[in-house]
Amino acid sequence: MRLTLRVWRQPAPNAEGRLVTYTADDVTPDMSFLEMLDVVNEGLTEKGESPIAFDHDCREGICGSCGMMINGVAHGPMKATTTCQLHMRSFKDGDTLTIEPWRAAAFPVIRDLCVDRSAFDRIIQAGGYVSVATGNAPDGNTLPVAKGDAEAAMDAAACIGCGACVAACPNGSASLFTAAKLSHLSHLPQGQPERYRRALMMVAQMDEESFGNCTWFGECQEACPKDVSIDEIARMNRDFWMASLFERDEKVSTGTG
């Protein structure tokens, strides 16, 4: 296969960026998308040009490092699939692919296709944890969790924090990410004591990070490589108003400092 790539090249965070056209020859259908970029980079390096920078780590769809807009769709055309798990058989010989980094004010470009997603880390720091007494691991089954609750928590916990939801959202909203992180704790007994306070803290931090707000386009759910549902956002909103009504003693701070 021979493909034409239009790739966003930006040498530094505040530098001017632009789409540069490359030709990818000898692409085989069983290459992953990142392997295809590796081959292109090999060629660029041999010619003495700087390779296209992109984030990647596990290359098996579980770490959340990779991610780019491929022809205007986060993680490319295959549903529920990360960029690393996308294979070139999803494309045809002669296709032109436009490859861009996630675009959001909260995700500044570091270089080429790499963006700074530390805003997500700060949302987690604001409340995405449970405070427990440390010590030995508790005995198995001392804390029963109903099957349905375990499944619901797992569905939300599938979020790998890749940022596709923010990238796909026309509002640049991090609602799906924040809601998933709230949900996977709020379905479990361990998450209950801090449940409502957590909702206030994480929503406050989400707002602090210059993300947009949810208008229910539904694009995040379509883009999510882990099929996290927008129902999680409904649950976040419910916890938020419950917290606003009933959570009076806890002081809510904005920011993680």
Place this chain on the structure above:
Amino acid sequence: MALFWASTVGKKLVMAVTGLLMAGFLVTHMTANLLAYLGPDEINAYSRFLHTTPEVLWPARLVLLASVVLHAVSAYQLSRTSARARSEDYAVHRLQVATIASRTIRWFSVLLALFIVIHLLHFTSGTLLPGFLEGNPYANIVTGFQTQRGMAVFYLAMMVVVGLHVYHGAWSSIRTLGLSRPKAHPLVRPIATIVAIALWLGFSAVPVGVLTGAIRPAGDTTYTAHAR
């Protein structure tokens, strides 16, 4: 309370509650409009009831006014936040499930606000309606849509906008409040679809009725014979 309003989720909740209040009003308004098909007595009696019962009329007006203002202010502020959050757009961006309704709701809502003002000046105060008769909405509807054809077309166009707004807004509001039942796909929304279509058809039925002659002037003999 201040923290609630400062939060984007808090503002969305305000939009959801006020939006549902207004949607509830629209359903009442549309149903009452259809009284025009029963003849002048029914709809004029309803109008008289409202105007002679200030303890119903004024609280309703105040709640609606407050709802419009809160809804619009939240919408404006939230859309500014979102515009800043996605200041740089993609060279290529393909939306996958966003509906026409959700994509147009911001700009169309400006149009809706304009329509509300025109509508109030038209049928409530009568400023824009030559020959306006106080306390006789039936006559006003007929004169309005018969003599001002452009207005009738404008109303019909705006009712499509109302339908689209409710199609996206009613569904979103329930989700924003966290009261929705889990759905696998954002396009599946039977209740919002039914309400939106009912509002669009129900509201459009009045200008269409006048234009086609189904709703006739009160003095029209064919009509009175039929009514008696």
